[in-house]
Amino acid sequence: MAKVQKEQKATAGPPPKPKTFHAVPLSTAAHRGSRQEAIMKIVVIGGSGLIGSRVVTQLRQRGHEVLAASPSTGVNTVTGEGLKDAFAGADVVIDVANSPSFEAAAALAFFEAAGRNIFAAEKAAGVKLHVALSVIGTERLLEFGYFGAKLAQERLIENSGQPYTIVRATQFFEFVGGIAQEATQGQTVRVSSAQIQPMAADDVAAAVVDAALAPAKGMVEVAGPESFQLDQLIRTYLTARNDRRDVITDPDARYFGIKLDDRSLTPDAGARLGTITFDAWLRRDQTTAAA
Structure with missing residues (x-):
């Protein structure tokens, strides 16, 4: 095992402020009610999950006919x-469904089988646009x-022959606790200081909704409005939870x-940015937990 070159325990006092970016924000909220949209039937695969349930809600709020498709509703993409x-x-x-396994071969089998079945059914039904979350x-995390x-x-989506938009998103705020847990040994959380630009699930869903209501765009990237060092992000999260683990x-x-x-978990220039900051998400999450 490589020798650790640098160790830094959490110190007293406020953490450094995250780097904030300014760009055109996600447009779902701004567009709602500002113009008349043609009502469409939209199928959301994985419509009961963290992102899918939010996508379904936002689309229905905009008046669209939405079917949440999952095994529980009789739809099995595999x-x-x-x-x-x-x-x-x-x-x-x-398609915002995820593989039930993170093991490489099982995940590959899931995405390939689901993709083949989805695209065959889309072509037979005359579906005009395929939107997927990635x-x-x-390619930097292989x-x-x-x-x-x-x-x-x-690659399967790109070669499907269907008009498509792939929405590539950064890590979600909702998974920061899981990152900390994965890196925990005893009462110590050991993480790098690499840059990360995470975002709220609500902003991810808004980006997916925008993609579904626009023409096919190929590949688009979305990220949070702030950039953090990963160790800083974990410290801020644990402090807000009154969690005494050392980072x-x-x-x-x-x-x-x-x-x-610093490139592994961050977007390219020109990515669209969400509007919900990590601090605002933490406050809202704490309020929800206390309710």
Whole structure:
């Protein structure tokens, strides 16, 4: 194991302020009610999950006919069950479903089988647009086999012959606690200081909704409005939770087995930015937890 070159315990006093970016914000809220939209039938695969449930809600608020498709509603993308009926008359299909396994071979098998069935059903039904959610930096994260499976999913979409928009998003605020847990040994959280630009699930959903209601754009990137060092982000999160685990800055620490640099988890120039800051999300999340 490589020797740790630098260790830094959390110190008293406020953490450095995150770097804030300014760009055209996600437009869902701004567009709502500002112009008349043609009502469409939109199928959301994975419509009961963290992002999918928010996508369904936002689309229904804008007046669209939305079908949340999942095994619980009789739609199984891996076997193809229920796809024909679900896609009948659909204008747009949104796929935000994830593999039930993060193991490389299992995830690849899931995305390939689901993709083949989805695109065959879309073409038969005359679906006009396919929208999928993916991960920023997928090609830079291949040490973790799951991301190789996500990259294969993107290639399948690109070669499907269907008009498509792939929304690549940065890490979600909702998963910061899981990152801390993955990096915990005893009462110590060991993470790198690589840059990360995470975003709220509500902003991710807004980006997916915008993509579904616009012409096909190929690949687009979305990110949060602020950039943090990963160790700083974890400290801020744990402090807000009154969690006393020590955060150690370790340049050799792995992120789900991946060696990070400042490009690994950040968007390219020109990415669209969400509007919800980490501090605002923390306050809202604490209020929800206390209710």
